[in-house]
Amino acid sequence: MISAEAVGWKVGGAQILEDVSLTVGAGELVGIIGPNGAGKSSFVNILSGVTRPSSGRISLRDKDVTQASATRRARMGLARSFQTSALFDGLTAGENVRLAVQAAGTASFSPFRGAGSSTTHVIDELLGRVRMPGRSRTLARDLSHGDRRKLELAMALASEPAVLLLDEPMAGVSAEDVDGLTEIIGEVRDAGVAVAMVEHHMHVVLGLADRVAVLHHGQLLAVGAPTEVTADERVQQAYLGEAL
Missing domain, CATH: 3.40.50.300 (P-loop containing nucleotide triphosphate hydrolases)
Structure with missing residues (x-):
């Protein structure tokens, strides 16, 4: 690959x-x-x-x-993570994942576009995949370091990478x-x-x-x-x- x-x-x-x-x-x-x-x-x-x-x-x-x-x-x-956390600390965990989902989509990217019902489902699915169910509304800055790493994984997986x-x-x-x-x-x-x-x-x-x-x-x-x-x-x- x-x-x-x-x-x-x-x-x-x-x-x-x-x-x-x-x-x-x-x-x-x-x-x-x-x-x-x-x-x-x-x-x-x-x-x-x-x-x-x-x-x-x-x-x-x-x-x-x-x-x-x-x-x-x-x-x-291809998707990747970095040694140091790269999150939008002023946004919630769900909003961070939403930006990753929208950036990976075929539609024109806009950080100001809200999440539709299908996007919300994908966000919940990705957060569940990294063992963070129910954390969508938690600000990234309030997450433990371990959960920040999990959130970064969720964002990397938003594009359904092959590598x-x-x-x-x-x-x-x-x-x-x-x-x-x-x-x-x-x-x-x-x-x-x-x-x-x-x-x-x-x-x-x-x-x-x-x-x-x-x-x-x-x-x-x-x-x-x-x-x-x-x-x-x-x-x-x-x-x-x-x-x-």
Whole structure:
């Protein structure tokens, strides 16, 4: 569903990513791990179109999108979340989702257009999907950090994406919310969406991922089944420490 072929990215004279190749298929979740500064978020930015690579090729649903904008890729079925929350804090949870639903629709987008009955049904369905039933009227600023992450997922799912990129979805989330978010992401994958997820919570990655990719100093150190990757001595030395 999405693939990177020999992707490289330079900033000035610094090589941030070098010769990174990775694919994610429909209904597959690939966990992307590595030390801080390994290039994980930079790689997600390139996959989503926020950043253009210096070399290599990005394909989305068998189409070359290397030069395509983030907006174009979103229209082709790609959605993503960011490390930091990106919500309209002065709007309710339902209003945030409404904007995402309207933006994903074929009609001309207007933030001032009210939600019709069909849109209201979709909003309620999306909030229910992320375990937030009855929270439609709660202001985004009043939500817990865990619920803010869930709301971001609901907004990303509003476009019914074929590919979902998640950049540290558990960052700052309390321990009691991690399991719920993990369950929701697993359900998205099981529904046939291709998911690439950057995450530092190893128990989340090992519990969810079909494959794990390890970035180190901007290069792909290893990729494979979770048990294979965690047993790799190079990965243990670079990131995991002692054998798990």
